Amino acid sequence: MTSPFSTSTEPAETGPILTVRGELDVATAPRLRTGIGDLVLAAGQLLVVDLAGVTFCDSSGISALIAARNAAEAAEASIALVAVPARLTRTFALTGLSDFFPTYATAEEAIRQRQGGR
Structure with missing residues (x-):
């Protein structure tokens, strides 16, 4: 059974939190x-991408996450991935992307780290 794909965005003090659910693949x-392109990021903000609901991610999905990082950098913002599923964490490690994406257990942890550990 496939999981329907969806995204949602909510504002946070440090920038948007983009939640991704379902299968992140070529389709x-x-x-x-497109959702990333619609985000308004300002210099110094943090784009948090919550992947807790991602049930599958192929190379197209990874490419889209790299595009999100590039969009954040173009806006002079930064990115953090949160709740990365174990399989995707392993893929990042095998492909050398684990250092490319800062990852955290939760959005709150990423935001707290961004704010200097407050």
């Missing part, structure tokens, strides 16, 4: 790229 990655 849905373009929708994520």
Whole structure:
């Protein structure tokens, strides 16, 4: 059974939190790229991408996450991935992307780290 793909965005003090759910693959990655393109990021903000609900991610999905990082950098913002599923964490480690994406257990942890550990 496949999980329907969806995204939602909520504001946070440090920048948007983008929640991704379902299968992130060749069919849905373009929708994520569009959603990222619709975000308004300001210099110094943090884009948090919550992946807790991602049930599958292929190379197209990883490419869309790299595009999110590039969009954040272009806006002079930063990115943090949170609640990264174990399989995706392993893929990041095997491909050398684990150092490319800062990852945290929760959005709150990423935001707290961004704010200097307050």
